[in-house]
Amino acid sequence: MTLLAIEDLAKTYDKVTALTGINLSVEAGEFVTLLGPSGSGKTTLLMSLAGFTTPSKGTIRLDGKDITHLDPEDRDFGFVFQGYALFPHLSVANNIAFSLKVRKWEKARIDARVAEMLSLVGLDNLAGRKPRELSGGQQQRVAIARALAFGPRILLLDEPLSALDRMLRETMQKELKRLHRETGVTFVYVTHDQEEAIAMSDRIAVFNHGRIVEIGPPRDLYKKPATHFVAGFLGENNFLSGHRADDDETMVEAFGTRFSAPLQPRERPGDVLTIWVRPEHIRLGPAPGDGIGFRATVVENSFVGAVERILLRTSTGEQMVATLRSEAHSEYKPGQVVECRIDPAAIGVLPSE
Ligand SMILES: Nc1ncnc2c1ncn2[C@@H]1O[C@H](COP(=O)(O)OP(=O)(O)OP(=O)(O)O)[C@@H](O)[C@H]1O
Ligand SMILES: [Mg+2]
Structure with a gap:
């Protein structure tokens, strides 16, 4: 069931086109991410949804009803914005209670709801603290509890974890997923x-230059990107040049070999x-097996923890990176010529830009 429908949305500032031709439907209960480089229009779209920015x-639509020009407080959306600070003079409990008081809830109902939210984000013991007495992760939990307290239909979150260190960010990612489920x-x-x-x-909507380039489940976008941009933006990738035989x-000819590949009818000899291929799909070594075989020269071998990254140069002079699980301790040395194999199913072909 479509909860939120965005239709042909655009936003232009004086000279800047921040968004153009945005179409996106969000199902009730979905977790949809707007992903894209800096300046691609993600915040502009979120602000338009929240009602703080007026689209051009x-x-x-929410439940089919046009809300484009509704005031923010009439939309029932919760938001956690980066830099949307907690009220510094209010306790954790009062920060969470704030939106409930604005909505004129009765005291007993507010107290019960605040207790419920504190327990949901695991801060039961910190109700009386002020924001400055909390760690970054705890502050972010309060911000999330505050945004969820009044029972919004939709929660809008703008880079809520970007100020946190890597470990805490990963913990909070799991927390947010749990909150989403619960x-x-x-x-x-x-x-x-x-x-x-x-x-x-x-689902992820990938943004670039104010447009949605592709939308889909993460797995589909990673495995079957339809565009050069998404193939390069989502996960590490190697791009190599080739041509139709x-x-x-x-048949395609590329990196010193030829192989059959799915080609569009409009591609001519x-x-x-x-051609793109993910580093984890390039296998090295003399092991027999099917797949696309070719030779390359090792340029560099670096150990980066769970994997080893081998930088290779193909016979056509292009570079590609292969990642190998580092438990298979590799003896590859710079200058060494190695046999490489790629499963044809792991190869992507895009029209050249
Ligand atoms: N108030 C404004 N006036 C003029 N231009 C603006 C305004 N707000 C945003 N822009 C421009 O609109 C474009 C999109 O900005 P937006 O903040 O939506 O990007 P973003 O994807 O959220 O980037 P980031 O990842 O850096 O937060 C940028 O070119 C930005 O400079
Ligand atoms: Mg932004």
Whole structure:
């Protein structure tokens, strides 16, 4: 069931087009992430949903009802914005109670709800503290509890974890997922961190230059990106140049070998193509097996913890990175020529840009 529908939304400032042609439907209970580089329009869309920014064009519907020009307080959206600080002079409990008092809830109902929210975010013992007496992670929990307290239909979150260190960020990611499950509230989440987006989302909308480039579940976008931008933005990737073989319409020639690959009918013999392959899909060593075989020279071998990264140079002079699980201790040395294999299913072909 579609809860939120964004139709042909655009926002222009004097000279800047911040958003253009935005279409996005969000199902009730979904966790949708807006992912994209800095300046791609993520915050502008979130602010338009919250009602703090007026779109130049287009419609926002909640349950089919046009809310494009409704005041923020009439939308029943909760928000956790980066830099949207807690009230410093209010205790944790009063920060959470704030939106309930504004909505004129009765005292007993407010007390019960605050206790429920404190327990939901695991801060039962800290109700009386002031924000400055809390760690960054605890402050962020209060901000989330405050945003959820009045029971919003949708929670809007703009980079809520970006100020936290890596460990805490990962803990809070799990917390947010749990809150999403337990409350059933629809989440629209903004991040520029692709790993965070992959780990948390039901669907990701990838932004670039004010447009949604692709929308889909993380797995689909990672495995079958339709665009060069998404293939490069979501996870590490190698891009190599190739072309359609002159003598066989199903064959591609690239990195010193040839192989059959899914080609679009409009690609003609000799057409230049971009081939992509993820570092984890390049296998090294003489082990026999099927797949696309080719030779490359080791440029560099670096140990980075769980994996070893081998930088290779192909016979066509291009570089590609292969990652190997480092328990398979590798003896690859710079200058060494190695046999490489790629499962054809792991190869992507895009028209050259
Ligand atoms: N009030 C404003 N006036 C003029 N231009 C603005 C305004 N707000 C945003 N912009 C511009 O709109 C574009 C989109 O900005 P937005 O804040 O939505 O990006 P973002 O994707 O959230 O980036 P980040 O990841 O850095 O937060 C940028 O080019 C920005 O400079
Ligand atoms: Mg932003």
